Amino acid sequence: MLKKTREILSKLSLRQKAAILTGKDCWSTLEIEEVGLPSVKMSDSPNGIRMPGCDTDVIPSACALASSFSVDTARRAGELLGSEFKNAGLDLILGPAMNLKRSPLCGRNFEYYSEDPHLSGEMAAAFVLGAQEHVGCCVKHFAMNNQETRRMSVDSVADERTMHEMYLSPFRTVVEKASPVSMMSSYNKINGVYASENKDLLVDILRKEWGFKGFVLSDWGAVNDIVASVRARMDLEMPSNPADSEKLVCAVESGELAMRQLDRACADLIDSVLRLCAMRRKKSRVYTLAERKALLCELAADCAVLLKNDGIFPVPKNKKIGVFGFFAKEPLLQGGGSAHVEHEMPVSPLDELKHIYNDVFYCETFGENGKSADFEESLRAADTCDVCLLFCGLPAAYESEGYDRASLALPSEQIEAIEAIAKINPNVAVLLMSGSAVDVSWRDRVKGIFECYMMGSGVGSAVAKLVSGEKSPSGRLAETFPADLRHCSAAPYFGNRGNTAYYGEGIFVGYRYYTAKGIRPAYPFGYGLGYTKFAYEGLEIIGGEKEISISVTLKNTGARDGAEVVQLYASCNDEEIARPVRELKLFDKVFLRAGEMRRLQYSLPLERLKNYDVSQHSFRLYGGKYRFAFCSDCETEIIGGELDVEGDPLHYDRNSIVGELLRTAEGRRIVDEELKPYLCLAIMGTFNADVRIENGKAIGNPMFDNVMRNMPLRALYDLTGGKFTEEMMLRLINKLGRRN
Numbered sequence: 001m002l003k004k005t006r007e008i009l010s011k012l013s014l015r016q017k018a019a020i021l022t023g024k025d026c027w028s029t030l031e032i033e034e035v036g037l038p039s040v041k042m043s044d045s046p047n048g049i050r051m052p053g054c055d056t057d058v059i060p061s062a063c064a065l066a067s068s069f070s071v072d073t074a075r076r077a078g079e080l081l082g083s084e085f086k087n088a089g090l091d092l093i094l095g096p097a098m099n100l101k102r103s104p105l106c107g108r109n110f111e112y113y114s115e116d117p118h119l120s121g122e123m124a125a126a127f128v129l130g131a132q133e134h135v136g137c138c139v140k141h142f143a144m145n146n147q148e149t150r151r152m153s154v155d156s157v158a159d160e161r162t163m164h165e166m167y168l169s170p171f172r173t174v175v176e177k178a179s180p181v182s183m184m185s186s187y188n189k190i191n192g193v194y195a196s197e198n199k200d201l202l203v204d205i206l207r208k209e210w211g212f213k214g215f216v217l218s219d220w221g222a223v224n225d226i227v228a229s230v231r232a233r234m235d236l237e238m239p240s241n242p243a244d245s246e247k248l249v250c251a252v253e254s255g256e257l258a259m260r261q262l263d264r265a266c267a268d269l270i271d272s273v274l275r276l277c278a279m280r281r282k283k284s285r286v287y288t289l290a291e292r293k294a295l296l297c298e299l300a301a302d303c304a305v306l307l308k309n310d311g312i313f314p315v316p317k318n319k320k321i322g323v324f325g326f327f328a329k330e331p332l333l334q335g336g337g338s339a340h341v342e343h344e345m346p347v348s349p350l351d352e353l354k355h356i357y358n359d360v361f362y363c364e365t366f367g368e369n370g371k372s373a374d375f376e377e378s379l380r381a382a383d384t385c386d387v388c389l390l391f392c393g394l395p396a397a398y399e400s401e402g403y404d405r406a407s408l409a410l411p412s413e414q415i416e417a418i419e420a421i422a423k424i425n426p427n428v429a430v431l432l433m434s435g436s437a438v439d440v441s442w443r444d445r446v447k448g449i450f451e452c453y454m455m456g457s458g459v460g461s462a463v464a465k466l467v468s469g470e471k472s473p474s475g476r477l478a479e480t481f482p483a484d485l486r487h488c489s490a491a492p493y494f495g496n497r498g499n500t501a502y503y504g505e506g507i508f509v510g511y512r513y514y515t516a517k518g519i520r521p522a523y524p525f526g527y528g529l530g531y532t533k534f535a536y537e538g539l540e541i542i543g544g545e546k547e548i549s550i551s552v553t554l555k556n557t558g559a560r561d562g563a564e565v566v567q568l569y570a571s572c573n574d575e576e577i578a579r580p581v582r583e584l585k586l587f588d589k590v591f592l593r594a595g596e597m598r599r600l601q602y603s604l605p606l607e608r609l610k611n612y613d614v615s616q617h618s619f620r621l622y623g624g625k626y627r628f629a630f631c632s633d634c635e636t637e638i639i640g641g642e643l644d645v646e647g648d649p650l651h652y653d654r655n656s657i658v659g660e661l662l663r664t665a666e667g668r669r670i671v672d673e674e675l676k677p678y679l680c681l682a683i684m685g686t687f688n689a690d691v692r693i694e695n696g697k698a699i700g701n702p703m704f705d706n707v708m709r710n711m712p713l714r715a716l717y718d719l720t721g722g723k724f725t726e727e728m729m730l731r732l733i734n735k736l737g738r739r740n
């Protein structure tokens, strides 16, 4: 607690304390002037300022930023937004939103980064670091808010490992790397307890384990019981609710809530308000209009993913271009709900294409509500063009806070247009605008596909530069594009399944599932093309005490400048824990001129290889042979190598099996030298047959070795008639290292 906070707290009455914990209005905290406590102002959203009358730039939505696979892009986007918030007199951004994309149908996926926890955490951390150069960030929605259906009451039920490895770890990354000023507790319950009342989550995990120093505020209307919330260190109810403030006063007076608990929440809040005020006073960068424009265009161009290119892109500047579809004129910039901001329509892709190409023909063809009057005319016009660019995507109302999508399909008139135009003209490409994966089962009909996502105000010039080849595309999919929605691991559980969202797929979310099952999606996680080619060589992997050093030489072997997304995945042969085929552990974006070569040097912390061990309720490094591979997507290895990694010491209890002992040299010695007679007795007694144990293997009958390996230590006592005594077992466990 800051000294100033202590002073303020000592001067506040019970009623004032209760009042500050329930806010001033919809968007600010309560000031108490006589004790020197100021008010701070907050606003949505992570992609622009959501304030009536405030004309704002739209920065790329998280779905787009994540596809850049560039922490630098995320940081610069955060910095720009932070400066705009500061100029508008605001102190706290209600963002970034960073829930994991469990299903492509989640209505808010456009606001979220990825299906991969490492990518989500790193991108969000970079965004926060950038934004907090100017104002504070409130990272949301903590936690396990992965669907919109029944979002205010649904109970997200997941096992402990899944929660920690998949859904909590991105938040942990942000807290540890970027110290956000605030976290927003989500609407939903987690395993039966509302997130805003969840002491395990808000105290034990967030503060004690991760060291979070800021304050927690509730999502708007997420408080179920204010007393339980304050007890769990949920420090600010939003929007303001004077009736709950009264409840807090009564709870303290009746002894239901200890004054110390109220004080602790007040201290969290006051500390953070003071931190935000210090940020307000700090001088920070102001962007000129020209700088903003250029940056928005650069950010947007960094995000688009080229999914298919049968020689259609880049389109030479002397071609006659047919542009079809309403999004070419009014590009999709954002989804619905609290992320939606008022903005001026930026220069459209159509207008920017007209600056580059002399001969551009436009038909609306389809709008947000179906076919346009010129639909038939479009088909005739398509015949006269060298190249047809169809701007397709999801109408704004398809993706929003508050509801989930019902399917992945594009509107039927768009499919009809793609098919009809492709029949007339073989040179057709589709530019998609959406906030999440869409069905692309029409992909064989066209020669090129760009997924542009929601690129923000820079969309027009970015699209024109990418199409014409002024810039080489360098985005990669931060989510799988399924070939069939039923292949998605969450499909059987997702959506309206009563008040329970059962996370039955466990850790096998997104590509972790597709690769494990050998199901080929339409486009895999990490996939994306460019206009140049890269080669990797000279891989070197060196183990270290705390990190692994990995180096490789990257060469741009093509004829154009461009950026490569370097993706390093790890896999492991260890069988002690169920694992995906490979997992993303490191990524980088490297720009190289045509023909340029660079030695890249990475250090991968061993910490990042840890898995969650439910028997110990903590992360642990499982030892084994690890494979580290640079891949072009989650399915395709380019170059890889192996390294033996020593795991954290194993711990044992009476139910540990002999196979676990055999994993270490000391355990193998104990089996051969100390346990041998008892193991033989236990096996012989059960099977009435001769058995020998040599070098940790039981010999005599092919089944014996398996029986022995799977035998828990306590069975030695049970199956030797007590000759292997309880005392011997306890001594052995102590010697090996006891499990807590």
Ligand code: BGC
Pocket (backbone or CB within 6 Å): 044, 094, 140, 219, 220, 338, 401
């Ligand atoms: C959303 C939050 C948002 C808040 C305030 C809620 O409905 O879930 O993300 O920050 O409203 O607008």
